[in-house]
Amino acid sequence: MQLLKLALKNIRGSGFRSVAIFLCVMGVAGFLLATTIIIKGAEYSLDSGLKRLGADILVVPTGAENKVETALLMGRPTDVWMPESNLKAISAIEGVQSVSAQVYLSSLYGAACCAVSEMFMVVYDPATDFTVTPWLEKNLGRELKTGEVIGGSYIFVPPDEKYVRLYGYDMTLMGNLTPTGTGIDQTLFLTMDTARAMAASSLTTAVQPLKIKDGQISSVLVKVKPGADTHAVALRIVRDTQGMVPIESPNLFGAFRTQMNGLLWGFFAITVAVWALAMLLIALIFSMAANERRREMAVLRAIGATRGFIFCTILTEAGLLALSGAILGIIAAAGCIFMFKDYLAESLRMPFLFPSISSFLALFLGGVALAIVTVTLAALLPAYRVSHQELAVAMRE
């Protein structure tokens, strides 16, 4: 306890050095955490998005893979079509348990209901759907009626209004799905009946009518049988059908994942470099400080401090600075990310979902531990040198 007290006094006593080390640790820990949260947040977001879709394989028209991925990832509407007969063809394939068709529509520019200019609308088939139906069963206890919709977490009814109005057609927002950080958060889910009602209404109420192509769908969501090999099923879809491509769920957003991995390594390399530099700087500051304090430490030795005590005080100082710096840095970084997460996701053009409390806590503890270990390591050599110095020499300086 006495040692802790002395270390604290020393920290307070050597203001500049303490502040320098503190800031160093704070900056690096904050930076490290920020990058990790962003990357983890993107991964978390993708995973929640995939879970939300609920499909093992997503089948889309040939050549439309990127469009669909972007639509799902960023919520930007897309216009892709294939014949409805594809649905039957897929369901006939060995290993397929269930299939459900979706139709992708787009709102007109500037819909008032949403944080985005054009809204992505997904028309699902209540008879086969497994994307929103589980949510409906749990939260609403029934299927959507005509004129009822549910939305991603960003969809809202404009203030002072009762309905979400698109193409001049009023719909009741029955609820919001939990956030995923992906384009699904900006997506409106509706049944074919509602879509047709909207299209019919749009002829008289909208500047431009909503067109739904008869006998056409945009994508097919596939669930494979338990125990069936998803990849084998995907290969069979390629072999046995024409004009469509299967995207296995883990590969969905594949291009984005690759890009993100590149980013991850970039971040990682920068972080390692920054960390190493900071370590070097801290080690330097510590050995400078240690030199400055050689005489003080010799005095302590002369009045009864053991080598171990000297060694421990210096390491304790380092540890305390690391602890406080890391805690503050991490909290500051996390706070900033939390406050600016929407802006961040937009400017980095990547999905983002703030990690859950438990994984944030793990990151927090990991970051603090890493900071303490590395800073203590940086102080190890100076601490050893000072505690084992020749007293006669140190006192003559």
Next chain:
Amino acid sequence: MITFKNVTKTFHLDSKTSISPVKDVSMDIASGEFIIITGRSGSGKTTLLNLSAGMVKPNSGRIIIDQTDLADMTDRQLSTLRNQKLGFVFQFPSLLSSLNVLENVTLPGIFDQGQNEKTIKARGLDLLKTMGLADKAAVYPRQLSAGEQKRVVLSRSLLNKPQVILADEPTSDLDEQTELEVMNLLRGINETGVTFIMVTHSLQLVPYASRAFNMENGILAEISRTGSKL
């Protein structure tokens, strides 16, 4: 109390030059003595004190404190010895700048297990009072005059009730009046049975000593002996 037997200390400055600030010194200091060592600058006085506290190891000869040869002691035992039996007053300013006066004075208490904080603090305040510094307890060293700093260091050296005080010019940069006051303080402490080995430049302090030595080029010679304390 402290015995030097043919102690020599040599520093090797580089591969060719070396210097021996303490050469074949033998002395036997009894408990309760007040020893004064004078000598020119560079004659080896500080080195002699450092040897006595085990902070410098002799190249040859033996140093015995309380029947124990310092060479037989581990580093930890030496630390305990310095903490419990010796009090050191350095030639250079030696207060820790980040601690206030009372914290500096009670510093040796940290290394003394089994003492509680309250008693240490009370003793520290008591010592400061004796030194006439009771009102400076919460002040930081840089706010003190040189003489006040010397007295704080003295208080610190006395905290753990040592048997021997090794004082390296405790009255340098003090005016004559203050020097006299400090010397009377030291004599008072000496009279309670504490042994003093004090290094000084001023020969007029010699009458305070039970024995006085002069050091020249590492060689120690007794110059006066009163036979009894003054």
